[in-house]
Amino acid sequence: MAGSRDFINRRIHSLLGVIPIGIFLVQHLVVNHFATRDAEAFNKAAHFMESLPFRIFLETFVIYLPILFHAVYGLYITFQAKNNVTRYGYFRNMMFLVQRVTGVITLIFIAWHVWETRVQAAFGQEVNFDMMADILSSPFMVAFYLVGVLSAVFHFANGLWSFFVSWGLTVSPRSQKISTYVTMGVFVALAIVSVRTIFAFI
Amino acid sequence: MSTKMVKFIISRQDNPETAPYLEEFEIPHRPNMNVISALMEIRRNPVNAKGEATTPVTWEMGCLEEVCGACSMVINGKPRQSCTALVDQLEQPIRLEPMKTFPVVRDLAIDRSRMFDALKRVKAWIPIDGTYDLGPGPRMPETKRQWAYELSKCMTCGVCLEACPNVNTNSDFIGPAPLSQVRLFNAHPTGEMNKEERLNAIMDDGGLAECGNSQNCVQSCPKGIPLTTSIAALNRDTSFQAFKNFFGSDR
Incomplete structure (x- = not known):
């Protein structure tokens, strides 16, 4: 054995969050950003993604299974912690809590988002600009999407920081500090991309 | 001139199975006293702030110079060694609790x-x-x-x-x-x-x-x-x- 079950699961959890889930997230946000040009550009890009060969296999192995594992094991990790930010209000301890809170929000958001788009597509609805514009016509859904997407983006960016620590890439305090700045830069950049996209549908 | 008093709120527990409770103590201030010398003062005269006789507070200690690690407890919300916790540097009332991550043996004494x-x-x-x-x-x-x-x-x-x-x-x-x-x-x-x-x-x-x-x-x-x-x-x-x-x- 390469280590205990906990050790392997924790490492796989950390890896899957970046590869492939993180890469998929960035790709998904970038493709959706076509919506800021016009409806036609978005529809063309969405159609290209949906007509990729071996689509169901790509979805299963790059998206569904990794997210399922990451979510189930992530919940287990979340409920194992006894958060103590009131007593120890240090920056990293707050990030530790926010990482768990955004993880749970992201899971709820993704479940709803997949139901509204991918599952509806499986039932024969067409996923296009109008579908999203229709969903985002309600102010509640705009708020829900903003919270959900920003949670996902934060969870990815801060998760990238812990991925670098968990695999032993950033060891020294200085490298971990620099990586905090870099990953928060990733958060800001992706937040701009995703908020612009959401407002493009309104 | 009335003597300055130091107020303590101590989390106490009679044995590993019973529920913890709080007890207040007031002891006369002495210059340069630390949490351990205050606990020793309580042990010398175990009377709580209400004037009732009580059992002396139990805690662990060893070196008294922060190298043995035995006297750790939660002082005003932060875990630290009681030997280097100087009373004059602490906000009053001083709250003492055992480190509850570990099994509590009695009062402030824990099993590491x-x-x-x-x-x-x-x-x-x-x-x-x-x-x-x-x-x-x-x-x-x-x-x-x-x-x-x-x-x-x-x-x-x-x-x-x-x-x-x-x-x-x-x-x-x-x-x-x-x-x-x-x-x-x-x-x-x-x-x-x-x-x-x-x-x-x-x-x-x-x-x-x-x-x-x-x-x-x-x-x-x-x-x-x-x-x-x-x-x-x-x-x-x-x-x-x-x-x-x-x-x-x-x-």
């Missing part, structure tokens, strides 16, 4: 056995015993010795376990202290010969992987031990070790 068990589990020693004289070991560079000395300051006081959100009853995490000891003994030129054994021990359940990077440990350690650097360095070492274990290695 789990930490010593963890040190055994990770083989935090250097095996040199044999049936014949093995001769001198490899030399340790002075710069490395000075660096390793910082890690060797760990006194198993338990403050890092108390501060860690992942050390609790839901998890079997051994905590930061024994992990950092693995790094200390793996850095020693002779200890390094058994590096793999220790790495494999911390790759077991409740080991290194349970760390969630809240980094409270390094903020709380009274000895300033770079615990999170040790953990990250061990993450790197175990990454390699895991691949070696799985795929085999020509060493």
Whole structure:
């Protein structure tokens, strides 16, 4: 054995969050950003993604299974912690809590988002600009999407920081500090991309 | 002139099974007193703030100079050693609680056995015993010795376990202290010969992987031990070790 079950699961959890889930997230946000040009550009890009060969296999192995594992094991990790930010209000301890809170929000958001788009597509609805514009016509859904997407983006960016620590890439305090700045830069950049996209549908 | 009084609110517990309760004490102030000398004063005359006779408060202590780790408790919300907690530097009333991450024996006395068990589990020693004289070991560079000395300051006081959100009853995490000891003994030129054994021990359940990077440990350690650097360095070492274990290695 390469280590205990906990050790392997924790490492796989950390890896899957970046590869492939993180890469998929960035790709998904970038493709959706076509919506800021016009409806036609978005529809063309969405159609290209949906007509990729071996689509169901790509979805299963790059998206569904990794997210399922990451979510189930992530919940287990979340409920194992006894958060103590009131007593120890240090920056990293707050990030530790926010990482768990955004993880749970992201899971709820993704479940709803997949139901509204991918599952509806499986039932024969067409996923296009109008579908999203229709969903985002309600102010509640705009708020829900903003919270959900920003949670996902934060969870990815801060998760990238812990991925670098968990695999032993950033060891020294200085490298971990620099990586905090870099990953928060990733958060800001992706937040701009995703908020612009959401407002493009309104 | 009336004497200045120091007020204490102490979390008390009669035995491991009974419920904890709070008791207030007021004792006369003396210059330069620390939490331990205050507790000794209560022990000398165990009367609470209401004037009722009570049992003396139980706590543990040893060296009285912050090197043994026995007198750790939660003082005004933060775990630390009571010997170096000077009363004049603390906000009053001074609240004393046991470190509840550990089983409470009585009042402020806790049982830190789990930490010593963890040190055994990770083989935090250097095996040199044999049936014949093995001769001198490899030399340790002075710069490395000075660096390793910082890690060797760990006194198993338990403050890092108390501060860690992942050390609790839901998890079997051994905590930061024994992990950092693995790094200390793996850095020693002779200890390094058994590096793999220790790495494999911390790759077991409740080991290194349970760390969630809240980094409270390094903020709380009274000895300033770079615990999170040790953990990250061990993450790197175990990454390699895991691949070696799985795929085999020509060493």
